[in-house]
Amino acid sequence: MNLSIAEILRQATAREAKPARIDLAKPIKVGVDLGTAFTVIAITDDDGKPLAVAKQSADVVRDGIVWDFAGAIAVLRNLKARLEKATGRELSVATVTIPPNVSSSDSRAHHYVLEGVGIECTAVVDEPTAANAVLRLRDGAVVDVGGGTTGVAIIRDGKVITTSDQPSGGTHMSLVISGAYNLPFAEAEARKIDPNMQIELLPVVRPTMQKISTIVRDAVAGQGVERIHMVGGTSAFPGFAEVMASVTGIPTEIAPEPMLVTPLGVAQWARPVVEGATIADERSA
Ligand SMILES: Nc1ncnc2c1ncn2[C@@H]1O[C@H](COP(=O)(O)OP(=O)(O)OP(=O)(O)O)[C@@H](O)[C@H]1O
Numbered sequence: 001m002n003l004s005i006a007e008i009l010r011q012a013t014a015r016e017a018k019p020a021r022i023d024l025a026k027p028i029k030v031g032v033d034l035g036t037a038f039t040v041i042a043i044t045d046d047d048g049k050p051l052a053v054a055k056q057s058a059d060v061v062r063d064g065i066v067w068d069f070a071g072a073i074a075v076l077r078n079l080k081a082r083l084e085k086a087t088g089r090e091l092s093v094a095t096v097t098i099p100p101n102v103s104s105s106d107s108r109a110h111h112y113v114l115e116g117v118g119i120e121c122t123a124v125v126d127e128p129t130a131a132n133a134v135l136r137l138r139d140g141a142v143v144d145v146g147g148g149t150t151g152v153a154i155i156r157d158g159k160v161i162t163t164s165d166q167p168s169g170g171t172h173m174s175l176v177i178s179g180a181y182n183l184p185f186a187e188a189e190a191r192k193i194d195p196n197m198q199i200e201l202l203p204v205v206r207p208t209m210q211k212i213s214t215i216v217r218d219a220v221a222g223q224g225v226e227r228i229h230m231v232g233g234t235s236a237f238p239g240f241a242e243v244m245a246s247v248t249g250i251p252t253e254i255a256p257e258p259m260l261v262t263p264l265g266v267a268q269w270a271r272p273v274v275e276g277a278t279i280a281d282e283r284s285a
Pocket residue numbers: 034035036037038039144145146147148149150169170171189192193231232233234235236237238258259
């Protein structure tokens with residue numbers, strides 16, 4: 001596939017608004033991103049071209065651990081049903097993300113969430129490795145600023161060589177807005193992502209951005225990183241790349257549609273499936 005990264009992410013956004021109807025014989029790959037702020041399902045074709053995306057905000061994962069198992073099942077079941085209705089395809093096989101440095105016993109819970117809604121989980125993939133499947137970096141750092149955490153992965157020769165994950169992200173920014181304007185958290189969150197409010201809010205959230213950037217500066221120190229690539233929903237706050245570049249001293253760019261990079265990437269590890277069977281099953285039959 002020769003689509004540019006920007007074009008893939010643009011299509012993913014369009015497919016979130018309008019999922020494709022998918023022919024029963026067409027192979028699909030399904031990825032699930034269980035984040036601290038959002039749960040996302042992405043469906044792509046065999047080449048990674050986005051076909052459908054759905055997401056729902058959900059507080060079911062904290063510090064990389066599924067703390068509300070029943071809640072996670074309910075959210076995933078809802079997203080699965082929505083996508084199955086929209087695409088006309090059953091979602092029976094998928095892969096799921098885990099934050100870097102989560103132990104294998106904690107990652108089993110992610111696996112069980114998928115199985116709890118009738119999806120066979122064929123792989124558990126760490127978030128930066130998933131993100132880099134879309135970004136396709138040879139060298140540099142992937143910085144994933146999500147809701148609860150900031151993950152940093154150093155990429156060399158196309159492979160993730162080190163990762164770290166620290167607790168700070170978009171939820172922290174919403175809490176600061178909530179305190180500054182004396183708003184309930186949900187209203188602060190809504191104000192934070194309102195494009196008309198973001199210029200006014202930049203001075204309020206800049207110290208949190210600087211704190212997150214300091215985490216990144218420390219994580220990349222001595223690694224010879226020449227460029228930082230930001231993903232994760234919080235990277236969409238206008239001005240974050242400039243703050244990151246000024247604190248770290250490293251040129252920084254933000255992926256278009258940063259929230260969808262990891263979900264689309266994890267789908268690339270999924271076994272392609274046609275209706276009623278995986279391709280591998282069919283070939284071995
Ligand atoms: N346009 C936007 N501007 C600023 N922040 C945004 C925007 N869109 C989403 N966010 C924030 O991005 C965060 C969610 O991002 P993402 O889905 O990448 O997180 P997550 O994967 O659920 O969390 P984590 O990676 O920490 O587990 C939320 O805090 C949300 O408020």
